[in-house]
Amino acid sequence: MIRAKSLLRKVIDIRDDEIGTSILMFFYFFAIIASYYILKPVRNSLFLEQLGAKNLPWVYIGTASIIGFVVFLYNNLSKYFDKRYLVSGTIIFFLLNLILFRELFKLNVDWFSALFYIWVSVYSVLLISQFWMTANVIYSAPQAKRLFGFIGSGGILGGITGGGITNSIATSIGTENLLLVSAGILIFIVFIADRLNSKTRITQVDSTADSKPDQQDESVSKIILKSKHLQLIGIIITLNIMVSSFIDYEFNLIIEKSFSTIDERTAFFGSFFALMNVTSLIIQVFLTSMVLKRYGIGISLIILPLGLLIGSFGMFIYPVLLSAILLKITDGSLKYSLDNSTREIMYLPIPLNLKLKVKPLLDIFLQRFARGIAGIIIIVSTTFFGLGIVHMAGISILIILLWIFTTFGLKKEYLNSVRDLLRSREILPEHALSRTIDASTSQMLSEALKSQDNDTILYALKMLESTSFKSLVPTLKPLLTNKLPEIRQRTIKLFSKIGDPSFLPDIEKLLSDENYGVLSDAIQYVCMYSDKDKEIQLSSFLNSPDIRVRCAAIVCVANSTPKEELGKVQEYIDNLLSDKNADQTLVKTELARSLSSVKSPSPLHDNLINLLQDKDSIVRIAAIKASQKVQAESLVPYLIENLTDKKTVTLARNALAKYGKRIITLLSNALSDESQNIDTRSAIARVLGKIPEEMAVKYLISNLGHDSPYLRYNIIKSLNKLHNRNPELNIETGSLKKFLIEEVRRYYELLGIIMENNEVEKKNQTDDLLFTTLQSRLEYSFERIFRILALIYDPSDIYQAYHAITQGEKTLRANAYELLDNVLDIDLKELILQIVDDTSSKRKVEIGRARFGIEKKPFVQLITELYKEPDIWLKIAVLHTIGINKINELKLLAENGLFSENNVIRETAEYSLKLLRAV
Amino acid sequence: MPDAKIFPTTIEKILFIKKVDIFSEAIPESLLHVASIANEISVAKGEIIFTEGDPSVYLYLVALGKIRISREEREIFHAVQNESFGLVGLVEERQRATHAMALSDSTLLRVGHSDLFDLMEDYPAITRGVLRGISKVLRKLL
Known part of the structure; x- marks a missing residue:
């Protein structure tokens, strides 16, 4: 039988x-x-x-x-x-x-x-x-x-x-x-x-x-x-x-x-x-x-x-x-x-x-x-x-x-x-928000600005920051006397944005405002639009004991001084930075904020280089925000440095993206730079994903062959974003297919390791970090394959198929299989359907090994190879699996872990050896 | 009071976090980051962890012991080992609407909301895991 x-x-x-x-x-x-x-x-x-x-x-x-x-x-x-x-x-x-x-x-x-x-x-x-x-x-x-x-x-x-x-x-x-x-x-x-x-x-x-x-x-x-x-x-x-x-x-x-x-x-x-x-x-x-x-x-x-x-x-x-x-x-x-x-x-x-x-x-x-x-x-x-x-x-x-x-x-x-069968279960991926203000929105905002609730007013002001609002000026004026400083400050900023001096009398009243933020913005506005003797006025501001007043005044001087005379302004800045009595964090953050208001291009912006390298993340955050505004290319390498810090990565990413196409080559060089760490390179990939240019697409694709799955994931995701938001961008599918095949090979390789891992370890699989890590990596590998497919074919078809397959319901999976069978080209069809198919993992591993010539390796060798990969988490997971499953053949790896530079690896190695000794 | 430090190593902290409802769906490697912002604290029986009107700044994971969560003297639930509390504050960023008190000597991991948000912003895998975890907790409640 x-x-x-x-x-x-x-x-x-x-x-x-x-x-x-x-x-x-x-x-x-x-x-x-x-x-x-x-x-x-x-x-x-x-x-x-x-x-x-x-x-x-x-x-x-x-x-x-x-x-x-x-x-x-x-x-x-x-x-x-x-x-x-x-x-x-x-x-x-x-x-x-x-x-x-x-x-x-x-x-x-x-x-x-x-x-x-x-x-x-x-x-x-x-x-x-x-x-x-x-x-x-x-x-x-x-x-x-x-x-x-x-x-x-x-x-x-x-x-x-x-x-x-x-x-x-x-x-x-x-x-x-x-x-x-x-x-x-x-x-x-x-x-x-x-x-x-x-x-x-x-x-x-x-x-x-x-x-x-x-x-x-x-x-x-x-x-x-x-x-x-x-x-x-x-x-x-x-x-x-x-x-x-x-x-x-x-x-x-x-x-x-x-x-x-x-x-x-x-x-x-x-x-x-x-x-x-x-x-x-x-x-x-x-x-x-x-x-x-x-x-x-x-x-x-x-x-x-x-x-x-x-x-x-x-x-x-x-x-x-x-x-x-x-x-x-x-x-x-x-x-x-x-x-x-x-x-x-x-x-x-x-x-x-x-x-x-x-x-x-x-x-x-x-x-x-x-x-x-x-x-x-x-x-x-x-x-x-x-x-x-x-x-x-x-x-x-x-x-x-x-x-x-x-x-x-x-x-x-x-x-x-x-498609209909799949779509009936689809969750819409994204909803676009409209930024255009129509008549009814304008009416709604006007009512919101007159509200007694300050939260409502702030919400309306924030909305106005990204749009045109001239019709709402009469409603805005009373807000200059609002009790909440944030409302007063945002209102001044909005008036500065319009570039109209007619609000001067109202804003001059704020030159004695008790709130620094309001005061600073009021000074900037007054310096920009006042007809009075600027020198006298500025002199009083520049000698003020209040740092923010001094910084705001520096901006005024900088913007009204010819470039060749900016040395004098630099002196003010140097004095400020060397003032030992002043709170230097406050000085630097306020200076950064002020520099963002100095008209570009200006040599004064180079002050931001030091601020971007400051030890204090609060200063760096202010400098990043300023850099985003002034967009001087000299600041780019220092913004890239800030991609390594968790506290500044998001801001730095957004700031770099705002530079746009001008810095694509700089970014691509950093992306290909093997001396940069993977987190930084992944962040760079995400920046490129925000620049809708074919050069960005080209550079992202050229880095798809990297060994790090995390970097590949971020590159592919960035490409998906570019492709979805800008379908007109040309994506060269020939090289994508090559990377897709390589991704499928890696999938089979990973599946093979999981199979070997399953065959050897029966003791404590649910608590086994290596097993769960490999499982989650397999899921990500599968996602990467589909993300690449979404670059080659209609993303909506691929998105539906992926979600149907990963939801696990048999009928949905079958429908997804059918959709892929009809959508994919003949050269990719078999390759993809074999991994999507409901066949057992064991059979899939056999298929993968036969197709890609993947060598079957002994478990100990596989684990050792995983440990050697430049991936901290993988090392931790390997060490954990050695201890929890009491794999004495790999004791040497655990001993090796004791000498790691990474604290968690050392701790896990000790933990593992303790478990091994308990045999 | 329980002995201090029931998680002497990061790996032990990770193994515990992995079992807690809200993080149970997160990919394992993302837990390394969560462990780095989770601080172990001990609370004695009867000690109040937070009360109504307190600023909502932490999420708590119960490693040992039992915590009573109540609102206006009315008991809502008990958080026991491998469960979390203080979750609503994470989502709504409002003042505490509940009162949390240790029913026994307990050990908790405390995660700052803002730290967790920073992580979620930088690592979509953590966000995805936390959202799945929240959905799992909600399903359990419904």
């Missing part, structure tokens, strides 16, 4: 938990088709013998009429009976019918052959539809792609077996008794169908929640009218069946002419169906899965109509037996193999309860209805217009061209349906 399973796994891509059900499905389909191909040759030869091919269109119409009634009856019965009993009941009903037909044929009535023809059509349609409904319930889209090929081949083998049985025993047991053989197979089918449907009952009930509530009570026709996807499936089924009917008619006319006796025809039909099914089998085994997996549904949908187009051209030019055989074989073999599997996949994104309602209508009723229409066309064109085989082939060609055209639309709608 184990050997059989492993053989099956080798031949087809099947998981352990799928084997039992899939074997049952295989035999279910095998038995249905075997019984059908016992009945089909009997049906065809009897009809041709007793009524002739010219009457075939009438049975097409008859079948269409009867099928309408059958569908109506079946749908009504399905409301009252459990599906399990309905399926079994239908099969038993057909079984009893066969026994009845055996008795009727003894009466030798001609029209019984027409009745039997129609009955066999109903039989095949109903049983095959029931089978595929069960398959649709059991399998998801990715499973279907892997397994429908195998299951479908059961049907083809059934066809070969059925045809073979008919050929070999028809003469010895008699035509009527073949019906009993078929009935015997039906008993076998009842048992299999019942077993499978009892397994799938719960799934069906649960899955009714798939559709929207308002869809649950809708009529089938309304559901189809609302869904473009279902309409296109319907159109393709109609066109397919019409063409197939024309081909069947042409084929039977030629057979009737080519063979004179019923025995010759029966023998021919037997061998023909056998040949057709062998061809089907070859296609199913060697082509179906390969085409579906490699080229996707777009190509597989088009193969049948393309084959029939070529065949119909053959028939159009040479309407002989060989052309008819080739055309019919193309039709039959592709229809029951590749095309059948593809069509079933097309239904997969339809919510299950809708599918259960709609599918019988499309598969049973529409198919026969189309055959009926074909019948009418054949009767009209042959009886009234005297058209022959060649003309029918011509009509077929036109219909096939329409069919091919429709497949493009169906592929598009299919993808949209998959």
